[in-house]
Amino acid sequence: MDIITTPSYEALSKEAASYVSRKVQENPHIVLGLATGSTPTGMYEQLIKNHITLGTSYRNVTTFNLDEYVGMSKKNHNSYYAFMEKHLFQHIDIQNEFTFIPDGMSDPQKECGLYEEKLRKHGPIDLQILGLGANGHIGFNEPGTPFCSRTHVVELTDSTRKANSRFFKGIEDVPTHAITMGIDSIVNAKEILLLVSGAIKKEAFEKLLYGDISEDFPASILKKHPCVKILADQSALDTSS
Ligand code: F6R
Secondary structure, three states, rough: OEEEEEEEEHHHHHHHHHHHHHHHOOOOEEEEEEEOOOOHHHHHHHHHHHHHHOOOOOOOOOEEOEEOOOOOOOOOOOOOHHHHHOOOOHHHOOOHHHOOOOOOOOOOHHHHHHHHHHHHHHOOOOEEEEOOOOOOOOOOOOOOOOOOOOOOEOOHHHHHHHHHHHHHHHHOOOOEEEOOOOOOHHOOOOOOEEEOOOHHHHHHHHHHHHHEEEOOOOHHHHHHHHOEEEEEHHHHOOHHH
16 A cells, blocks of 8 residues: 655645546546545545646546435435535536446345446446545445445444434434445455545554454455555644644
8 A cells, every 4th residue: 555644634635636637637538436525525626626727627537436325315415416416526527427326216225236237337447536434434334344245235333324424413314324335346446545534534544554454444455455545644643633
């Protein structure tokens, strides 16, 4: 794993965006794997700026998002569909039919199979962006998820629902289930860019760097991947914070 540290979240976001936009320029037909959550929003902001000022085009880019809440309609502002529209898609020239996100309103099991089919048809993913869960999850693959898992339905842990309740009125409004790309679907990407920001991720980051490879800590699988780049900001590393 190639680890780069940055002094701030802003620097991390700029570094990540310059890396991704360079990849898009090098390969205009790139397939990107995308994440939601707080960590990549700064990077998306920078990608939009880059698109506007330098004209990086997404016209031929395909994207796959990691996950979506079960029972969440695209119109709901908490859906990952709405998140991606708001933070990236509506600001760039990407074609709607090339942006894939699991459909939270379809039959969940069927949707998992369909999503895998789409990944087979349009993939493999060239560059997968990931955030790190405080408990080591990637996508919504919680501790204990088999490394061989493909896109599946998960019951969210209390800690993940609590962490995500900041976007909802309260924890009771956070859905209990989600559809997520599995760990094997994620590591099938040719390259992975993991973004780690904030003191809240310090423990998980330490575990990733120094702990064993174990299904109890899903992100640890990344140590086996041949091409992983980690961008971490100082607050995720500080021993004092
Ligand atoms: C989001 C996702 C999650 C997040 C993780 C970190 O699509 O799959 O694994 O990347 O929960 O979330 P933030 O960035 O909000 O700390």
